Amino acid sequence: MPDKQEFDFWYAITNTAIVVPPKRRLETFGATLIDYRLVTEPMDSVGQVRIREGRLQAQRPVILTPQDFVETAIDGFESAESERYLDWLREHERDLLILKYGFHIRKDAAREHVVTDRVEAVVERIQRDLRERPDPFAALLVGVDDPWEVCLLKLVVDLVQRSAPGHARALRADPRGYRHEIEEEFRAASRDRALIPRLADKLRKHGLFEEYQDRFFALARGRGAQ
Numbered sequence: 001m002p003d004k005q006e007f008d009f010w011y012a013i014t015n016t017a018i019v020v021p022p023k024r025r026l027e028t029f030g031a032t033l034i035d036y037r038l039v040t041e042p043m044d045s046v047g048q049v050r051i052r053e054g055r056l057q058a059q060r061p062v063i064l065t066p067q068d069f070v071e072t073a074i075d076g077f078e079s080a081e082s083e084r085y086l087d088w089l090r091e092h093e094r095d096l097l098i099l100k101y102g103f104h105i106r107k108d109a110a111r112e113h114v115v116t117d118r119v120e121a122v123v124e125r126i127q128r129d130l131r132e133r134p135d136p137f138a139a140l141l142v143g144v145d146d147p148w149e150v151c152l153l154k155l156v157v158d159l160v161q162r163s164a165p166g167h168a169r170a171l172r173a174d175p176r177g178y179r180h181e182i183e184e185e186f187r188a189a190s191r192d193r194a195l196i197p198r199l200a201d202k203l204r205k206h207g208l209f210e211e212y213q214d215r216f217f218a219l220a221r222g223r224g225a226q
Contacts (some may be wrong), residue, residue: 009145012143012150018124020130025163026101028170029177032058033106034137036155039122040145048114048120050051050145057150058159059102061167063175099164099171103156105149131191188190189219196220 002128026032034056042050085132119142143151176182185202189195196219203209203216 006147007148011149012147013154016141016143016154018139018141018155020127020138021158022137023134024063024113024136025166026159028057028061028139028167028178029174030060032137034058034139034155034159035109036139036141037110037126038114038117038141038143038148038151040125040143040148040151040154041119042114044147045114046090047116047118048094049117049119050112050114051109051122051126051150052112052186054111055106056155057106058102058156060177061099061101061163061171063171085214101156101160105152182206182208182212186215186219193222 022034036052036054036056039051040050040052044049080130123140123142130138130140139155141151141155143154148152170180182199182202185195185199189199200209200216203212209216
């Protein structure tokens with residue numbers, strides 16, 4: 001990137017503080033919505049504070065195969081080099097877990113307003129509001145007014161760093177999320193017996209009926225999910 005853009009980018013990153021991080025990590029088997037509040041000082045106004053409220057959507061993390069990784073991460077390599085790297089990735093596939101995360105800013109949930117006050121006072125009020133109305137996926141940041149979107153990258157990196165170890169363990173055990181889906185179906189069917197046929201269909205669809213059949217028949221006989 002040009003020198004000025006690079007300076008603006010790193011200036012925004014290094015001058016962003018996550019005052020209140022989300023209490024929960026990102027979901028493993030579904031999307032996550034993070035409600036953020038970003039406090040900044042407009043460059044051309046003295047004694048004013050801008051508050052941006054919006055929503056980040058984190059997509060469900062997925063495992064990249066060696067082929068996926070090569071196609072997306074080594075664009076521009078010579079063919080022979082790519083093939084050698086791909087061969088190495090395949091050879092060490094059992095030892096590698098490459099996770100892909102996707103985020104986007106939900107423009108439909110974004111709003112902003114400017115108040116005349118000190119940054120410290122505004123931050124204190126928002127912190128008090130978050131304590132009174134706890135939200136496990138709420139975040140409060142103090143950053144720069146331009147480019148303010150870059151401030152959210154610091155939040156994204158923090159979320160990924162805190163979530164990835166748990167995601168790695170869960171996805172190694174259940175790469176496609178089938179068992180997670182089945183557990184959700186068992187819980188739903190235990191509350192509503194009309195959902196038992198749907199549970200049976202899911203078990204057959206994923207080729208897991210034999211593995212879960214004892215538990216399924218116990219539920220179908222009315223003894224509940226074990």
